[in-house]
Amino acid sequence: xxxxxxxxxxxxxxxxxxxxxxxxxxxxxxxxxxxxxxxxxxxxxxxxxxxxxxxxxxxxxxxxxxxxxxxxxxxxxxxxxxxxxxxxxxxxxxxxxxxxxxxxxxxxxxxxxxxxxxxxxxxxxxxxxxxxxxxxxxxxxxxxxxxxxxxxxxxxxxxxxxxxxxxxxxxxxxxxxxxxxxxxxxxxxxxxxxxxxxxxxxxxxxxxxxxxxxxxxxxxxxxx
Numbered sequence: 001x002x003x004x005x006x007x008x009x010x011x012x013x014x015x016x017x018x019x020x021x022x023x024x025x026x027x028x029x030x031x032x033x034x035x036x037x038x039x040x041x042x043x044x045x046x047x048x049x050x051x052x053x054x055x056x057x058x059x060x061x062x063x064x065x066x067x068x069x070x071x072x073x074x075x076x077x078x079x080x081x082x083x084x085x086x087x088x089x090x091x092x093x094x095x096x097x098x099x100x101x102x103x104x105x106x107x108x109x110x111x112x113x114x115x116x117x118x119x120x121x122x123x124x125x126x127x128x129x130x131x132x133x134x135x136x137x138x139x140x141x142x143x144x145x146x147x148x149x150x151x152x153x154x155x156x157x158x159x160x161x162x163x164x165x166x167x168x169x170x171x172x173x174x175x176x177x178x179x180x181x182x183x184x185x186x187x188x189x190x191x192x193x194x195x196x197x198x199x200x201x202x203x204x205x206x207x208x209x210x211x212x213x214x215x216x217x218x219x220x221x222x223x224x
Contacts (some may be wrong), residue, residue, distance in 0.1 A: 012044065027055045033081055038073035046073045055154035058212070061086060062121075090115050094139070109170065110208065110215045112139075117174040117210040125152045125173040130205070137164050152189055154196035161202050169197060172215075173206040180211030182218065190218055 012028040021029065030047035031037075037046040050071060054060040060068075061082055068079050093112040110127070116139065117124060123145040129137040142160065143152045152173075160167055171193060175185070186209060194204040205216040218224050 004159070027051055030057070030060075031089055033085060034073075036076065046075040066201050106206075106217065106220075109206075110217070112158075113172045113208055114213075114215055117172060118212060120174050121176055123174060124174060125171070127157060127160070128170040128172070129161060129164045130168040130170065131165070132167040136170060137166055150191050152193070157193055158196050158200055158202070161197065162200060166202055170205050172210060173207075174210040178212030180209045180214045180216040182209050182221070182223070184217055186220075187223060190223065194224065 012024060012031045015028065016024055016032065024032070027044055027047040030050065031043035034043045034046055037043045041049075050060055050073070051057060053071065054063055065079050066077075068082070069075050093108075093115045113126075113128075117126065125143040125145075126139065126141040128139050129194050131137055140160065142156060145151060157169070157171075171190065175181075186207070189205045190204070193207075197204055202222060205219065206224065209216045209218075
């Protein structure tokens, strides 16, 4: 049966208009993006099959182009749609950290960094550079590593902070394993970076470790 033959309240697009996007399941939201199914099945049937095959929404959207396009019912056009939707979500969250407004809400920072960093398959170290009023100057990913570690050089962090005239910095890095618990090496690195930035009067406000669904704050743990 085609989706067009379903009751209006059960069709994903009509359901979204009536009840809001939050009322839709992962499969229904994905069906809205897919728009069409494959021979013998609706867009919702295809969405459910994809979620089952890839092991969930995160794994599906993080899948490399080759694997995604090889799945029945998908291809380059669908890959482009998925990537565009993800980037729109990231930019929406980034707009909440616009320079016009001071960064007062740690929850906004956590959501933004989760959206930016949790999909990386290798370890990435990034900085949010802030001005004297804690408004965001820039978000930059500075160092890239393997699945295990990234080589972070304090002098490069200091150099970049001075170049953008930062007064404060929020550090962040991801754990590709998905586990956000800080390691002893993370604590040692934070101390080195804080000491280096202190020499040029730039404050380290926090260091967040980004996992799959959570971000651990050094400041909240009392580790700064």
